[in-house]
Amino acid sequence: MSMDLAVCNLVKAYGDRRVLSGLSLSLAVGATLAVTGPSGAGKSTLLQIVGSLDVADTGTVTLGEHQVTGITGDAAAAFRACVVGFIFQDHYLLPQLSAIENILVPAAAAARLKSTPTKIDRARLVDRAQTLLEKVGLGDRASAFPAELSGGERQRIAVARSMMNHPALLLCDEPTGSLDEHTGHTVLDLILHTAQDENASVLMVTHNAQHAARMDRTMRLSDGLLVAV
């Protein structure tokens, strides 16, 4: 099944301020796209609408056969759990869970949505989490808590978490914004390699031109519309 992303004529306003003015974009399966623009342009708003965290005033968003616009409740939760993965600027790890447990959080959400997972499923999920942990180079830090990890390590855990449920689309909101250059590159490498391995598309908001250049395409959000760069 094709999981292309299609955004058509997205309009979003906050009061009198129009943030998105009929924005459209498309992203094929496995492709990567960077969105740049000044602060307050609406980049994060675009990501939140695509990820069903926010609702557009008008326009449509589809990912494969998933009609994103208008979904609510369990359908929205299922979409976020199984179809997309989020990586934020601030890692947003849960401080009371260990590294591997943080990675398993989306899996727990997905399991709730389906039915009670069997023991075999649990073991499989733990395996998956451990594999992801090793992929991001933290295989030996499974039981460490976020307070015991550095900023880069936390963001790598966040990357692993976003891939837990084999998402079709990764939504990254300035994932390297709080990291130094070297660490930022490392994290970006992880995102791109992991996405490639999983055949997931990547839609990334970034201020970093170098990081944007590593995407297949770069578009600039200006006056509520995307313009190719």
Next chain:
Amino acid sequence: MLLALRSLIRYRGRALLAIIGIAAASAAITGALAVGDSVTAGLRRLLLARIGSTTHVVTGNHPLPLDLADRLIKQAGILQTAPALISSGAVRSEDTGAVAPSVQVTGIDSRFGKLFSTKITTPEGMDCVVNRQLADVLKLSVGSEVTLQAAKSQVAPSDTLFAHTHVRDALSVLRLRVNRVLPDAGAGSFSLSANASPQPSIFLSIDKLEMLSGENRDCSAILVRADPASPEAVYRSLRNVMTLNDCGLKLRQDRCAGAVNLESSGLLLSKGVLEAARKVDTGDRDGATSVLLATRLSDENSGKAISYSVCASGDSTALKIKAGEIALNRAAAEQLNARIADLITLECLQPNRDGSYSTLHFPLRVARVMEMHGAAADPYLTPNFHGISNARTMTDWDPPFPFDMDRITPADEDYWRRYHGAPRAFVPEAVAQAAWPSSGGWITSYRFCCYDRSVLTTFSHEVEGKLVRSISPDAAGLTYRPIRKELVEAASGSTDFSGLFLGMGLFVVLAGVWLAVETLRAGISERATETGLLLAAGWTPAQVSQALWLEQALIAASGAISGCIPGAIYAAWLLQYLDRRFQLGGALRLEVRPVWWLVGAACAAVIGSAALWLPCRSFGRSSPRELLCGTANSGLVKLRPNRQIVIVATLAIASICLTAAGSSDDPVSGSRPLYFFCAGVLLLTLGVPILNLCLAALRNVRCVITGPGWLVFRALAASPGKSRILAGLAATSSFILASVAGSVRTDSLTTRQDRLDGTGGFALVARLTNPVALDFATPQGRHALGFSADEEVAFQRVQVFSMLRSAGDAAGCENMARANAPILLGAGKDLVARGGFLIEPNSDITRGPWRALEWDSGRAVPAFGDADTVEWILHSGVGKQYRMPIAGRNTDLRFIGVMPGSIFTSELVISQDAFLKLGAGSPLPGYFLIDVPQGKEDAVAAALRTHLGEIGLDVRTTRSIIGRAASIQNSYLSAFLALGAIAALLSLLAISASGARRAIERRREYAILLALGYRTADVVKLPSLEMAIPAVVGVVWGSACACIALWPALTSRANGPQVIAGVVLPCLGMMTASILCSALTARMARRPLMEAMRAE
């Protein structure tokens, strides 16, 4: 200071919660202190208002002459006097027929009203004044007609032949009209006893009351207002004005013998008077004389007999009569046809306590026949006795004992006409002593011989003067009491209410302080970064600590001060509650000296500051780097499991030891309940380290994907402080509520009396107000009292055991004032033989506890008391001594046993012999224990009330007595329950606030979970579960500990069901409330999470 204020404003939420906690503690402390102070002030006002401006009262064991009041007031230092005739009686309403069996009857004159600020006019003629208490009981109003049966003043001791003890003779009956109803406060409840609750009272003219006694111008007490600057004025004045008449004594000149005889108006001379007389007597012979009335002297040899002969004994007769011998005067010898060595049988009557008589027989041999002169013909050896001495002939006699006129012969009448009361026979002292078994002595007069008859009058005056100087008021039976001082002492209360409510409020104090500590601890751990920054910027640890401490002190002070208002409200409510329970008519109100508010608030501030300082101490152990990184005091700092395990093990072992000790203790009595209660409290405390260990274990468990529950437990483990607050407060509140509710006494609900319980197997108790000889224990006695044949059926298999009863103060919990002189009951041999009642004896009692009541003079008097009364009211215990005034002398009692849950809540029990020897009260029974077959209690009680209520018999069921005591104790438990409810409310407030706070603080996490695919419905459950789980665990733990604490009662067949209900209901209530609070929090968490996500 600026930093502290800014921090308070920044973290105002937590600060407010902490202030609430400290305020609760302050309210509990200041409220308890306020209650204690107010109760003392209220009782003082109540008791002193009843005596007006009286400072002292002079009383005697005999009637006092009215003019003593007139003589006293002329003395320096005496400002006012008022005579009063205080008696007891029963009043019946002529309108409704209702009877009040126990009424204080006071005869007053115009001087009485001047001692009170409210105007009281002396009732005249057939008018009377009643107090509101009596008016309400009998539904009286002005103009109502009543019948009063009051005890007449007695001349002779009640246990002698010459006392009027029969109902028809001992009581005077008056038909009166109510002309005023006095309020209970003040003079309306005039009383010299320290009983807080008002007694029904009736006032009438002292003249009217005296007339019915047939006595002249007497009173029973003189109220004195003395100059406060002269505390000894009363005693000095009494000594100055005292006459023999005031002491109940008189001198009678015996011109025949050339002597002066000292006699008592009460027929018998006391030991103290005799000692004084012997000191004054300069003669070479002891002048003590005893006369007795022999109802029959019969010569066994001649077969002849004489009825109603006076016999004398003593050295004053100048006759040495050996044991077993008798000397007859010539007239008696001729009438008996007696010769030397004839066997004479002397018979005399002995009154029994039930009004019947026994006859004593003394076989004596005639040793001598005396000619009719000297002592053999001296009528002055016999004291005057109204009804006999003033009779012209023997058939005119009107004695109080059975008198058969048919036995009087012309020879008797001739003797009486010629020799009047001159003794016909002279007997050994042992016979006289046996014939007068009264506790009041056996000597009827003391003879002072004057060797020159021409100066007899002068001699008489000299003797009188010496006697007055020699006899102390004490010896003469006169007592003066500093009544004002006594009542002020009594006003300090039987219970230390401040201490009691401080103890009850301890949990609230602990809960409030704990809430404040945990709230701030959680907050301070999040401020670790700030503290690290201060240290990194160059502040010293001392400066940082000072800043933190200042902040805590401001919180503690704010809480302490703001707690004063709820404390005042709480105290006012408690006072109103106590006033209603003890029926004090509004005497208790909030009146506190300002110093107590300061003390209470200061205590709360100090405790709060000290407690709040505890979390700050940890900063001293952390480095600035740790603080800046946020690792120093985060919720994920490792707990110290080893230390926790040690604490758990110690507390667990202590609990097990206590339960084992309790299990092995005597299941009926002993300290079993205390062991189990302590075990329960220890287990409650054990919950904290166990919780810590569980939370630590939760953190380390490998993940198991089970959904939101997994997240909840992780969150609880990550915030051990918050979890402790919730669980701890819930557990504490549940423990208090469950253990208090389960402790409510239900003794009165048992329908069957058991011989070995607090009722002793008795169904009814009757108290007799008037000292009359009453026999309702036998069919003959009941028939004589007018019981019908139908009523007699109910009395089959009914047994009555009588006890002697003294006047005094109720010693039990029903009396809020402190009993100065508790009521004593004297147990007779029949009751001792029967035994019964649940008694916890002292360890040195080797025989049956009742038999151990026998008293050897010279040691402390053995006594029983109700267990709660002895421990909580008299502040004594088994094996301990207790000093109290008995008949004007301080006497030591020793509790050889206590009776848990008994009917003797207001009295102490001693042996009858001890009661009589000490002169504690009337020798006639005043207290009756009635054993009634089941089902007949109502019929027996109704019959007794019908026939004997009007003469002052007050009948109650033992169940109602125990129930009343239980209800008073349950009142305290209810107050405790209210405090427990406040603690529970505090807990729920903490739970709700904590939950709401969590929902707000962790929005970010909840938003992430949404972003990661959790359903909204699952996410909003998280804060409520994080709140509900520790709360419910706490409730269950607290209730379980309460079950352990109440184990003996729980497993008791009688009380078990009530205890279970008492534990389960609060548990369910708390759980329901906790779940509701958590549901409320869930609603709060339903704020649009998308907005939250955007905000983050």
